[in-house]
Amino acid sequence: MIRLVLPTEDYEEQVLDYKASFERDGDSLDGTAGLLNFRTFKEWYEALLDNSCEATVREGLVPATTFLALDENDRLVGMVDLRHRLNDALEKCGGHIGYSVRKDERRKGYATQMLSLALEECRKMHIMRVLITCNKLNIASARTIMNNGGVLEDEIRTAERITQRYWITLS
Numbered sequence: 001m002i003r004l005v006l007p008t009e010d011y012e013e014q015v016l017d018y019k020a021s022f023e024r025d026g027d028s029l030d031g032t033a034g035l036l037n038f039r040t041f042k043e044w045y046e047a048l049l050d051n052s053c054e055a056t057v058r059e060g061l062v063p064a065t066t067f068l069a070l071d072e073n074d075r076l077v078g079m080v081d082l083r084h085r086l087n088d089a090l091e092k093c094g095g096h097i098g099y100s101v102r103k104d105e106r107r108k109g110y111a112t113q114m115l116s117l118a119l120e121e122c123r124k125m126h127i128m129r130v131l132i133t134c135n136k137l138n139i140a141s142a143r144t145i146m147n148n149g150g151v152l153e154d155e156i157r158t159a160e161r162i163t164q165r166y167w168i169t170l171s
Contacts, residue, residue: 029079051064069110081098135164145166
């Protein structure tokens with residue numbers, strides 16, 4: 001069982017370890033509010049706070065809430081980024097929710113739980129139609145989305161990949 005919590009300075013060491021684990025494994029840090037792009041936790045955390053509301057969101061981005069997914073031992077096993085609205089780029093590739101699970105914690109159902117909890121947060125924000133996308137080659141992510149009610153709308157081809165676009169309608 002996992003729970004979603006908002007990042008604070010108390011989680012600095014775990015967040016930096018999470019980032020390092022993805023860099024070591026050569027994995028994509030999806031759902032981390034651009035963690036890879038920041039040199040320090042402080043820079044990332046300041047951007048996270050700025051981007052959490054419409055009034056202070058940084059140019060070119062949309063407001064978003066980023067959550068840490070903690071297991072029963074309070075270990076950071078995943079991260080989820082919930083975008084409050086879509087722009088043109090997110091409408092094509094990105095969607096409302098992005099997420100990642102550290103490599104050594106995959107295949108334990110965490111992503112499915114994280115997405116379910118993120119959808120509850122969408123309900124609280126009155127986002128009742130949620131777009132989630134994934135690389136067509138990422139079968140595990142597609143299963144996670146479908147396990148949470150995702151319905152494939154279409155696929156978008158780019159030079160780099162094929163992006164699948166799924167919609168989840170909340171009631």
